[in-house]
Amino acid sequence: MKIGIVCYPTFGGSGVVATELGLELSKRGHEIHFITYSQPVRLELLGNNVHFHEVHVPEYPLFHYQPYELALSSKLVDMVKLHGIELLHVHYAIPHAYAAYMAQQMLLDEDVLVPIVTTLHGTDITLVGSHPFYKPAVTFSINKSDAVTSVSQSLKEDTMRLFEIERPIHVVPNFIDLEKHLGSFTDCQRAMMAEDNERIITHISNFREVKRIPDVIKVFNEVQKKLPAKLMMVGEGPEKEAAELLVDELGITDRVVFLGNSTEIDRILCFSDLFLLPSETESFGLAALEAMASSTPVISSNTGGLPEVNINGFSGFLSDVGDVEAMSANAVKILKDLKTLEKFKGNAKAQSSKFDIHRIVPMYEAIYEETLKSF
Numbered sequence: 001m002k003i004g005i006v007c008y009p010t011f012g013g014s015g016v017v018a019t020e021l022g023l024e025l026s027k028r029g030h031e032i033h034f035i036t037y038s039q040p041v042r043l044e045l046l047g048n049n050v051h052f053h054e055v056h057v058p059e060y061p062l063f064h065y066q067p068y069e070l071a072l073s074s075k076l077v078d079m080v081k082l083h084g085i086e087l088l089h090v091h092y093a094i095p096h097a098y099a100a101y102m103a104q105q106m107l108l109d110e111d112v113l114v115p116i117v118t119t120l121h122g123t124d125i126t127l128v129g130s131h132p133f134y135k136p137a138v139t140f141s142i143n144k145s146d147a148v149t150s151v152s153q154s155l156k157e158d159t160m161r162l163f164e165i166e167r168p169i170h171v172v173p174n175f176i177d178l179e180k181h182l183g184s185f186t187d188c189q190r191a192m193m194a195e196d197n198e199r200i201i202t203h204i205s206n207f208r209e210v211k212r213i214p215d216v217i218k219v220f221n222e223v224q225k226k227l228p229a230k231l232m233m234v235g236e237g238p239e240k241e242a243a244e245l246l247v248d249e250l251g252i253t254d255r256v257v258f259l260g261n262s263t264e265i266d267r268i269l270c271f272s273d274l275f276l277l278p279s280e281t282e283s284f285g286l287a288a289l290e291a292m293a294s295s296t297p298v299i300s301s302n303t304g305g306l307p308e309v310n311i312n313g314f315s316g317f318l319s320d321v322g323d324v325e326a327m328s329a330n331a332v333k334i335l336k337d338l339k340t341l342e343k344f345k346g347n348a349k350a351q352s353s354k355f356d357i358h359r360i361v362p363m364y365e366a367i368y369e370e371t372l373k374s375f
């Protein structure tokens, strides 16, 4: 199939999922066209079957907001016609599903038929999409998609509760390429980050309010009172400065390292002993799955789709949002002795294999085939 993929090209989970999906589909013989405003961060390899088409939005002073949706739908029309794209798969409803519908209508005018598959990722529903300013357009574009998928059962339920949805939503969980997390590092240079007797705790996110960054630091602060530990904070975002101040206030600057955005997530996870994800809401928690695939157990909140990913008492522990005390007590439970830690590490790896890329990507292929057949 010739498939057009629309996504945010940044470090965010939806862009990562879209990029990994496109790459895997290309390996399975499909021709993939990424259409977005810059090359997706994890798209290192452009090959015969993988193409990238940049959406340009010319700046014009009259516009207070530059019309990205317009530029995107025009680009979709041109690319569908030029490359004979058979299906558009858009990740994140806002504004991608809306722009794709406009493109579909323009193409219809020229007798070109292209169905749209929309994947809902989380904040496009729970935080942004349900805002009254966007809701009518989001409801419309979900209902006009030819197939809709969500990354967890929990997100499907949220969508049905928050919007008047008239079509089925297929749950296709996020996935992981286990081969990339085989522990192929002979030395992930742990010694550069911590002493032998120290446990390494890691958090990776876009440092937005929803991630509850202060909880990450407070949990770590309690843990490091009980056992020697270091905290690796990976990512960039609006809450980072406040996080640095809190670390300073708590007097633990020598034990917390802010690494910024990284393209070396595999290496960081390779030397991590525990992953913290205390989010306010999380439709899935791809970062937690990536951690588990690298044999890193997870301490998370029990919100949204996280209980579908992290299994309490097995791959880690789940607690109520904001329950720093329970989270730190559970972290210590896992880290206190090597035997327990090794058990949780093995369990985390085993749990991640449920989301093996080779099991999940065929689910998308089946949806594409069904959509094309019934379109």
Ligand code: GMT
Residues within 6 Å of the ligand: 011, 012, 013, 014, 015, 017, 092, 121, 122, 123, 151, 174, 206, 208, 210, 281, 282, 283, 284, 285, 286, 287
């Ligand atoms: O977590 C974010 O703020 C980024 C956001 C995104 O759209 O990239 O992540 C959402 O999609 C990911 C991929 O499906 C999920 O793993 C995240 O749980 C989800 N984030 C939230 O629901 C807050």
